[in-house]
Amino acid sequence: MHTRLRTPLVALLLCALIPAAYAAETFTLDPEHTFPSFEIGHQGISVMRGKFNRSKGRAMFDAEKQQGAIDVRVDASSGDTGHDGLNKKLLGSNFFRTSQFPEIIFQSNQVEFKDGKPVAAVGNLTLLGVSKPVTLEIRDYACTLQFLTRRPMCGADLHTVIKRSDFGMNYGIPMIGDEVKLAIEVEGFKDY
16 A cells, blocks of 8 residues: 555544544442432521432533533432321322422533533423423532442432422422432443
């Protein structure tokens, strides 16, 4: 092969390989290390805390293009305050109405980046069949290899504050707070 022909061919092959190195990375959430939790004021004297034990989802990040997408689905019936009686009330008709609305969903196609890392996700939270815009702050985003399997994985701590009345969950206001702090510990394995 002539040198003139070989050089463009090598350049073409290199260009074909480079996008793969910078391609979007997709992660599937690890349900054993992903816990959406909440805090809400109770009668002005304490803070009630709880979490959801079952969730699933995927996230895609493309740091090069500064793009991303997140789709997380939480099993509303897995809500857990640590007290059986309170759980029944929480999952019943006054609050989460899990028989009618089995999932809480967050979907985002707008992820903000700083220094090559995601720092916020703007999307819609669907709760009790009502969708509202929400911004999740992404803190402490980091990636590593899982120490046993050596699979690439990333994790973060997500935060936002919502008003439950925006979603039609009005029972007990103001004795039970309207403002709810959400924190989500999340880890995900890179898809191959």
